[in-house]
Amino acid sequence: MTALAENLLRELTPQVLGVLIRRHGQFEGCEDAVQEAVLAAAVRWPAEGVPSNPRGWLVTVASRRFIDEMRRDHARREREAVTAAEVVPDEVPDTDDSLVLLFLCCHPTLTPASQTALTLRAVGGLTTAEIARAFLVPEATMAARISRAKQRVKAAGSSFSLPEGPERDERLRVVLHVLYLIFNEGYTASSGRRLYRADLAHEAIRLVRMVHAQLPEDGEVTGLLALMLLTHARRSARMTASGDLVPLTEQDRSRWDRELIDEGIDLVKMALAGPELGPYQLQAAITATHASAVTAEETNWSQVHALYLILERIAPNPVVTLNRAIALAEATGPLAGLALLATLDGDERMAGHHRLLSVRAHLLEKIGDRAGAYADYRRAAKRTASIAEQRYLESRASRLRT
Template sequence: MTGQEELDDLLRMLAPQVVGVLTRRYGDFAAAEDAVQEALLAAATQWPVEGRPGNPRGWLVQVAGRRLVEQVRSEQARRRREELVAGQVPADRRAAPGADEGEDGDDTLTLLFLCCHPVLSPASAIALTLRSVGGLTTGEIARAFLVPEATMGQRISRAKQRIKASGVPFRMPAAAQWPARLDAVLHVLYLVFNEGYASSGGSELRRVELSREAIRLTRAVHALLPQDAEVAGLLALMLLTEARGPARTGPDGELVPLAAQDRSRWDAALVAEGVALITAALPRGPVGPYQVQAAIAAVHDEAATAERTDWPQILALYGVLGQLSDNPLILLEKAVATAMVDGPAAGLALLADPPSALTGHHRYFAVRAYLHERAGQREAAVADYRTAARRTASLPEQHHLSLRAAELAAAEG
């Protein structure tokens, strides 16, 4: 990992904590989020030149606090300033930026539930939370939603304004209010973990700090709701997936497909914890998509070798998952499972008429290339591998797909 990528990970981890501190002090989430973004930009510019401060979080709190005060005092922020002065926020929460009230706490979970407020549509809540809590860029969020970046930017901006207009206080909601926000909270954590485990862009296959933060927050939600089967299912899914992380890359950082991974490098403790969680959760019900995905991950992780994977069970589970979730990416996984059970032609048949959201996605072409390869259709496989390589922003994936295309083309020649 480069120094720049390490800095990016640090800023991404600190951002929601700093937003939480400023929102608790000043009572204005939208203004705090804007101020923190400016402070992050300043840090990204100054720290590589001047050196990283001894207390990075304190530096960000101070700089973002000054930015926020400047906003409050500006003509554009007059209404916001008048609301604060009028007493909508208690006086002890209007401390000067140098005050240390709340600075040692971690408000990330509170911020997570704030962004998932029912005043927002589920899609808007998830997008806003990915930006403010997950630290994902607008482009990364747009790719997760399969929409244009400009569309996602507008959605996030509108969501921030709705949170501001709602006047909702910055505090953890009462337990009775959790169910109304839980679906969005879990979806956000799921997407943040996915971006950490399989980065959608850049030179690194994984963004380990991002996936670990998603696991940390999911553990916190599980502690709040220990009997919720879907929360347990999501945590199990993350642990069972993260367990394979050390084997996903080779010595030079190259991508290693699941079937080729050295399973002795998998984290046995995470596998055991994940299996125990999903085993206990499934009987509690009702069964939801995270539990089913965790069950699929458990089948993979419990197989001693790739050849001993119980593909018929996995295919049956994907059939259940398809009834519970409308995520178009499920079709790709089901196509692979179908190919492993009924042959590659059957898998390719599932992809013959894909939903429009998949037709431009690199994973669609990568899966189709793999199935063409298994079917012995090298020319079609090479073409799809090359298309997939052009459409991914992840350099390790791009390298893997291009290399596979070159190897097949050479074998064909």
């Protein structure tokens, strides 16, 4: 199977699943049928070639698999009479239901973990084993989580259609948050030896591109796509050849992907042209400010700090305050940054968090408090589950002992 065919299958899987769910109304049964069709394509297309209408081919095969399964299911004899006589139509609808499917996977009755897993399975086309490896849980655990998510969606009685009005806006925020979580886990894995999970990062970008193609006027969708592209552009410079983490200020910017940066900056301009500002638009503007600086020294830290101030007002969050402290320290000095960090010490969400400890260690190092910085670097290293981050923090601590 060529990479081109694999990418085509991944792109078509949610479209085909959307067709089947709209036609038959059964999430789990339809998904099983689509996965069987994708497996059949993976076996036959390399030998026979990709059909002229690959989407129609997959819909036809999946529909037949679904109907065959319904015939074999003796517990559903009443439906068998209906489905057994069904003829798979030659014409496959041109509509792409991927966005509807994405909204369904992000149903508000599901937990964020279940929303993420179901999205990667149904819309992203990842196998249960791949998702389990990404989140470092046994495959059986992830399979049970996905199965429960499908059952909850079914129990909620959701129709396969886009919600309208305020419900659509609310659900879209959940969709974007899920895609944001997927990208963050791919770009900086929360645990394990690998800092970067290319499969998750690429999949998040692909899915946001899909949403943006269908909702191009939405500023937050545009902002999230810009944020991902601008962040992803730095991936080649984030690690040394030996796998050690390289912080933003020390990266070789000639290795950044200028094509992605140019696209991202254009999207930021579009996102900021609307009447309202949201968190993703502001984060994208901050990332664009970094991307526009030829060197770390040329970064407009005052602008970064001002953007974080706005972000902190519209979406209060201790992580935003932490990042603002970094910008404030760069703009006016480490003492100001340390003073702002002190306001987070009583926040239970940040208590003992490795990022708070590592930022404080960095600022203590800047003011010459080597002992304090050493202690916080060591504490931070013990609090993170990422091997790459542990190595980096331990190396920072070791430099202070010499």
